[in-house]
Amino acid sequence: MRRTVQLLARAWSRLPLPVGRAVMVIGYHRVDERTDNMTVRPATFNAQMAWLDEDRASLPVLSIDVVAMHAAAWPHRACVVTIDDAWADVHTHALPILAARHIPATLYVPSGLLGTGEHMTPTQVRECLAAGVSIGAHTRTHADLRRSNDAALESELRGCREDLEDLVGVPVTSLAYPFGHLDSRVRTAAHAAGYATALTTRRGWARPGGDPLRVPRNIIEDFEMPAFRAAVHGGLNILQAAEAMRGNP
Numbered sequence: 001m002r003r004t005v006q007l008l009a010r011a012w013s014r015l016p017l018p019v020g021r022a023v024m025v026i027g028y029h030r031v032d033e034r035t036d037n038m039t040v041r042p043a044t045f046n047a048q049m050a051w052l053d054e055d056r057a058s059l060p061v062l063s064i065d066v067v068a069m070h071a072a073a074w075p076h077r078a079c080v081v082t083i084d085d086a087w088a089d090v091h092t093h094a095l096p097i098l099a100a101r102h103i104p105a106t107l108y109v110p111s112g113l114l115g116t117g118e119h120m121t122p123t124q125v126r127e128c129l130a131a132g133v134s135i136g137a138h139t140r141t142h143a144d145l146r147r148s149n150d151a152a153l154e155s156e157l158r159g160c161r162e163d164l165e166d167l168v169g170v171p172v173t174s175l176a177y178p179f180g181h182l183d184s185r186v187r188t189a190a191h192a193a194g195y196a197t198a199l200t201t202r203r204g205w206a207r208p209g210g211d212p213l214r215v216p217r218n219i220i221e222d223f224e225m226p227a228f229r230a231a232v233h234g235g236l237n238i239l240q241a242a243e244a245m246r247g248n249p
């Protein structure tokens with residue numbers, strides 16, 4: 001499947017790019033020596049970040065805050081790097097690469113899971129911030145928010161933001177919906193809880209005038225460089241229709 005995806009991405013990316021301003025938000029989960037579709041190997045991650053770093057003149061790498069800016073302030077093109085779940089392997093393998101290349105990534109942290117299982121400790125999250133990585137919220141317990149009652153929704157959204165702000169001492173204004181799942185009630189609650197941006201896992205370009213609380217994003221796998229370059233130029237958007245039919249929001 002992965003090879004098919006890579007070939008599709010390369011083919012689709014040869015089609016014309018969007019007219020006008022557009023930002024590609026890419027997402028990672030784990031960076032480790034494993035082979036599954038949630039993990040990118042450290043050498044692959046290094047190669048991908050090196051390419052983004054070296055191509056900055058034509059494709060700036062910006063913070064997620066760009067998608068909340070007024071349309072007139074958007075760049076023509078940009079890439080945004082995000083990492084979900086705060087796995088400890090990201091602290092071990094990805095953080096040194098991001099710091100060395102000054103890539104302005106955002107780490108989306110499930111505040112109630114820190115220090116459990118293979119997640120980072122609270123100290124490791126603070127070290128990410130100190131190394132230049134922004135901290136975003138990923139709820140307290142990584143809940144499917146569509147199934148949370150109103151009290152739980154408040155705890156998962158506002159509670160996570162407050163947990164993280166207490167931990168790192170700076171405002172937390174961006175959210176990634178766990179599993180990418182949301183509906184209009186969840187989106188309204190995210191707005192009420194104080195988030196300026198919120199990320200889905202629905203593929204596509206972020207465009208001026210789009211909803212900053214339903215930002216499209218392309219999850220990156222352990223791709224070879226041609227497929228990664230294609231993905232950053234919209235090549236994975238071809239999968240959007242098929243995933244929408246399977247119920248991926």
Ligand SMILES: [Zn+2]
Binds near residue numbers: 179
């Ligand atoms: Zn997650």
